[in-house]
Structures are given as C-alpha cells and as structure tokens.
Amino acid sequence: MNENLQFLQAFLKNPLNVGAIAPSSPELAAEMLAGITPHDDNIVLELGVGTGAITKFLRSAIPSRGSYLGIELDEDLVKTLNKNYPDMNIICGNAAEAYRIHEESGLGKVRYLVCCLPFVSLPKEVSEMVLTEIEKFMDEGCELRIFQYAHGYFLPPAIKLRELLKNRYGKSRRSPLVLKNVPPAFTLTWSTV
Numbered sequence: 001m002n003e004n005l006q007f008l009q010a011f012l013k014n015p016l017n018v019g020a021i022a023p024s025s026p027e028l029a030a031e032m033l034a035g036i037t038p039h040d041d042n043i044v045l046e047l048g049v050g051t052g053a054i055t056k057f058l059r060s061a062i063p064s065r066g067s068y069l070g071i072e073l074d075e076d077l078v079k080t081l082n083k084n085y086p087d088m089n090i091i092c093g094n095a096a097e098a099y100r101i102h103e104e105s106g107l108g109k110v111r112y113l114v115c116c117l118p119f120v121s122l123p124k125e126v127s128e129m130v131l132t133e134i135e136k137f138m139d140e141g142c143e144l145r146i147f148q149y150a151h152g153y154f155l156p157p158a159i160k161l162r163e164l165l166k167n168r169y170g171k172s173r174r175s176p177l178v179l180k181n182v183p184p185a186f187t188l189t190w191s192t193v
C-alpha cells in the first residue's frame, strides 16, 4: 500500500496517537536527522516510527543494524515496516516503556533520541510516562529532538511541553521553519551530552 494512504489509515484508526494526516516530508526528515552520527556504542532511538518517513533516511546514516532502534505502537505499521526495512531494528511497543525495551534489546547507549510522538494530542498520562522514559535517557547523556507543527506552536499544550523540557534540559535549539511539510514544522533539540 502507498505510504501516504497507510499513514492516513493509521490516523483514521487512532487520530490522537498519530496526530498528523501525512508522514513527515524528506525536508523535515533531513532537519530531524541533521548532525546525527550514530554508531554501535552511540545509537539512535526513534520513538513513533509511523510509516518510516524518517527511518528511510536514517538507513543510510547508520553504519550498521546495531546503531538503530525504532519503537512503534501500531501493529499494522510495524508489520509493513519490518517488511520494508528488514535491516533495521523496529519493535512493536510502547514508547512509555522505551527504557526497558532498549535494555532488553542489548544495543549500545542511546545517544540520539528522535521523538516523533504527537505530545499535543496524546493522552496526558501517556505523555507523562513517555517524558519519564526520555528523562532516563537524558540522565545518561543524550540529545533529544522533536518536531512541533507551526499551526499548533503557540497553543498551550505545545508551550507547556517546551517549558517542561526547558526546565529539565535548558534552552532548546530551534530549526528554521520547514515549509515543505504538511503542515510546516520546527524541530527542537535539547542536549545533556
């Protein structure tokens, strides 16, 4: 099935979990991956893999299978991901259990956390659990990157998330607005390395 169609189908099945009607564009993927140079001892963990819009570019950025771990909640998406990316470690699981999933994977330290979850629409308790997981990786020295859509950037939940992350990890680095994405988006990066 076409990637956009599968994404839309996932959105219609669970709009709050998916939080967007189209996968990230190659331009947003490039911004999400700018400066990321993983290897087996400094891996990249992707939360919310979707249809693999960012993963497909990570494929050429990782030196080996052991440098990447992806976690996606939607079983149907994971089935297709595992078919399309047999050479990538993509697990069907909940980002709210990311630390345990990573420990059980036996992979190296998480150095880059590429988080594509729609915090603005996720149930509050899920967001809080995921943020607790993120904190565990950040405590060990990590770079967190998220994206936020421009149209929701100044809505209270988006501001609240940025404030919370700022209080925990300091000032973020914001990318220029990525216009070639539906809808346009910024990326934000916090580092504890």
Ligand SMILES: C[S@@+](CC[C@H](N)C(=O)[O-])C[C@H]1O[C@@H](n2cnc3c(N)ncnc32)[C@H](O)[C@@H]1O
Pocket (backbone or CB within 6 Å): 010, 017, 018, 019, 020, 022, 023, 024, 047, 048, 049, 050, 051, 052, 053, 054, 071, 072, 073, 074, 077, 093, 094, 095, 096, 116, 117, 118, 126
């Ligand atoms: C906005 S989409 C991003 C997909 C893709 N990374 C992209 O940029 O196009 C968010 C994805 O997060 C997944 N997701 C939502 N909640 C999750 C959770 N608790 N654990 C893992 N994945 C989750 C959704 O199923 C969806 O595929």
